[in-house]
Amino acid sequence: MHSTLFIQAPPVLGNQFRDDAFLQSYLRRKLPAAMLQQVEAELSDLGALAGGELYRLQLQDRLNEPTLTQWDAWGNRVDRIEVSPLWRRAADVAASSGLIAIAYERKHGRHSRIHQFAAVYLFHASSDVYTCPLAMTDGAARTLTVSGNQPLIERAVPRLTSRNPEDAWTSGQWMTESTGGSDVGASLTRAVRDDSGQWRLHGKKWFTSAITSQMALTLARPEGNGPGGSGLAMFYVETHNPDGSLNGIRVERLKDKLGTRKVPTAELTLDGARAELVGDTRHGTRNIEPMLTVTRAWNSVTSVSFMRRALALARSYAHQRSAFGAKLGELPLHVDTLAGLEAETRGAFLLAFELVELLGRQEAGELDDTQRALLRVITPIAKLLTAKQAVAVVSECIEAFGGAGYVEDTGLPALLRDAQVLPIWEGTTNVLALDTVLRGELGAGLPALRARVQQAITPAQGAGQSDERLAATGQQALAAIEHVFAWLSNNDDPRRLQANARRIAMTMGRALELSLLIEHAALSADEPDPVAHLAAARRFAAAPVDLLADINSEDSARLIE
Numbered sequence: 001m002h003s004t005l006f007i008q009a010p011p012v013l014g015n016q017f018r019d020d021a022f023l024q025s026y027l028r029r030k031l032p033a034a035m036l037q038q039v040e041a042e043l044s045d046l047g048a049l050a051g052g053e054l055y056r057l058q059l060q061d062r063l064n065e066p067t068l069t070q071w072d073a074w075g076n077r078v079d080r081i082e083v084s085p086l087w088r089r090a091a092d093v094a095a096s097s098g099l100i101a102i103a104y105e106r107k108h109g110r111h112s113r114i115h116q117f118a119a120v121y122l123f124h125a126s127s128d129v130y131t132c133p134l135a136m137t138d139g140a141a142r143t144l145t146v147s148g149n150q151p152l153i154e155r156a157v158p159r160l161t162s163r164n165p166e167d168a169w170t171s172g173q174w175m176t177e178s179t180g181g182s183d184v185g186a187s188l189t190r191a192v193r194d195d196s197g198q199w200r201l202h203g204k205k206w207f208t209s210a211i212t213s214q215m216a217l218t219l220a221r222p223e224g225n226g227p228g229g230s231g232l233a234m235f236y237v238e239t240h241n242p243d244g245s246l247n248g249i250r251v252e253r254l255k256d257k258l259g260t261r262k263v264p265t266a267e268l269t270l271d272g273a274r275a276e277l278v279g280d281t282r283h284g285t286r287n288i289e290p291m292l293t294v295t296r297a298w299n300s301v302t303s304v305s306f307m308r309r310a311l312a313l314a315r316s317y318a319h320q321r322s323a324f325g326a327k328l329g330e331l332p333l334h335v336d337t338l339a340g341l342e343a344e345t346r347g348a349f350l351l352a353f354e355l356v357e358l359l360g361r362q363e364a365g366e367l368d369d370t371q372r373a374l375l376r377v378i379t380p381i382a383k384l385l386t387a388k389q390a391v392a393v394v395s396e397c398i399e400a401f402g403g404a405g406y407v408e409d410t411g412l413p414a415l416l417r418d419a420q421v422l423p424i425w426e427g428t429t430n431v432l433a434l435d436t437v438l439r440g441e442l443g444a445g446l447p448a449l450r451a452r453v454q455q456a457i458t459p460a461q462g463a464g465q466s467d468e469r470l471a472a473t474g475q476q477a478l479a480a481i482e483h484v485f486a487w488l489s490n491n492d493d494p495r496r497l498q499a500n501a502r503r504i505a506m507t508m509g510r511a512l513e514l515s516l517l518i519e520h521a522a523l524s525a526d527e528p529d530p531v532a533h534l535a536a537a538r539r540f541a542a543a544p545v546d547l548l549a550d551i552n553s554e555d556s557a558r559l560i561e
């Protein structure tokens with residue numbers, strides 16, 4: 001018999017809105033007071049759900065995974081997918097909380113996207129990545145809305161944006177084929193018209209998440225079209241026929257994945273699936289771009305949501321767990337470690353929400369030319385940088401639990417596994433870095449980004465500013481951007497540009513994050529705890545911001561020979 005039993009108090013979560021002082025200070029700065037008053041109660045309810053019922057369900061649900069039943073008892077191919085209990089609850093919460101609807105009802109004009117994504121940020125980490133189908137649903141609603149295809153808009157958009165869980169639809173986005181995920185232009189799926197003039201799709205889609213959705217937007221090559229992305233067209237597909245059978249689709253298997261294990265991700269065969277052309281018979285990769293802008297914003301916000309959740313748990317644990325005669329939260333090096341993660345999380349939050357704010361302005365028709373260029377350039381940058389920060393921050397948070405972080409029934413390892421998908425889907429880090437530097441948008445995008453950095457650091461340079469170090473960190477952000485300008489003007493070899501694309505994109509992103517932290521600190525001087533805002537900017541600046549380095553490409557080639 002043990003005379004004393006070892007019982008460790010677990011980390012606890014409270015109301016994820018009320019406990020998040022940084023989120024609240026951001027919303028107070030960005031939203032009109034009357035609007036904030038209207039949305040605060042609803043965000044607080046969602047925060048309570050996320051830290052309460054949904055979090056408990058998530059822990060209970062840990063071992064449940066989606067199942068695929070391909071055949072019924074009588075030999076019929078049925079390909080039925082059952083999802084986990086939390087996913088069913090998450091679907092209800094998502095629709096009734098208006099996680100998609102808020103953006104389309106646009107009750108608060110350009111601020112509507114901030115409202116929506118504040119809710120998504122609260123919901124995501126307790127949803128077992130139900131935000132994957134939601135991101136694609138939002139992307140599909142936006143893509144259809146701007147497509148001008150009135151019959152499809154009338155049929156699908158009200159369902160995609162419904163607040164009624166009984167009739168709300170979700171959408172898939174079927175792009176990746178075994179021949180190409182990054183290189184989508186290599187897609188082999190064919191689109192042919194049958195005798196009645198109906199388009200039908202034939203091919204295999206290699207990664208299709210959330211195959212329980214009612215519809216999808218996908219790419220296929222109409223017969224006779226040439227190769228590459230411009231020869232693809234964008235199609236709308238409903239997954240089921242009116243009688244409930246699958247629409248010329250076979251679910252071959254569910255992927256056995258490292259993480260996102262609650263998300264049913266399938267390999268599909270399209271065997272004559274009925275489809276509607278959304279726009280023209282070409283330029284599918286270009287026409288599907290509005291979807292990617294939206295899903296990359298979701299990726300950025302969900303990255304920050306994971307960071308916030310991992311940190312909330314690690315901070316709680318630091319007050320429970322003792323080592324060397326003190327709580328972890330009293331040990332200087334543990335405090336220093338968590339503080340660095342908090343600064344990264346706040347920087348990533350401000351970058352993700354900069355993108356969200358610009359998206360809201362675009363949809364409200366309130367973008368000027370500089371902001372338009374900024375939106376284009378920061379969409380890939382925000383996605384790639386926040387995803388990488390999420391993996392790094394969540395990984396450190398796991399370590400902050402010591403061995404408990406590595407033990408499955410704490411629920412903690414799933415956070416790291418799930419975060420690891422963020423740099424892969426919706427464009428890998430390299431592909432988005434190339435997108436940033438090679439697409440000709442850098443010509444307008446880099447000056448727009450410099451202008452935003454300059455604008456963000458200006459309040460900290462003003463007279464009466466009490467913190468001189470804040471002004472100095474502002475110069476550090478600007479110097480990093482100037483370094484990118486100088487590097488680009490001295491390096492025009494396309495292969496060298498490609499090899500350095502990641503460092504360029506990351507430097508641009510980190511410089512913008514730092515400047516946004518400085519802006520937040522300078523403009524939050526009258527907020528509760530202004531010192532924490534200053535501290536976040538100063539701490540972020542202590543980590544590398546300018547990542548450009550003089551790297552010899554022959555050395556690189558030699559290293560991986």
Ligand SMILES: Cc1cc2nc3c(=O)[nH]c(=O)nc-3n(C[C@H](O)[C@H](O)[C@H](O)COP(=O)(O)OP(=O)(O)OC[C@H]3O[C@@H](n4cnc5c(N)ncnc54)[C@H](O)[C@@H]3O)c2cc1C
Pocket residue numbers: 172173174175176179180181182183207208209210257260265421424425426427428429430431434
């Ligand atoms: C859990 C999960 C769910 C998914 N769900 C969906 C879905 O619902 N719908 C969908 O369409 N797709 C989905 N995907 C697929 C995902 O979008 C692709 O895996 C991703 O785009 C990468 O494509 P790929 O796998 O073909 O990798 P590849 O394109 O083969 O890339 C391999 C590596 O090469 C690098 N690389 C590629 N090109 C370049 C280049 N030019 N220069 C430098 N480096 C390069 C990449 O960065 C990557 O590191 C999902 C993936 C996962 C993991």
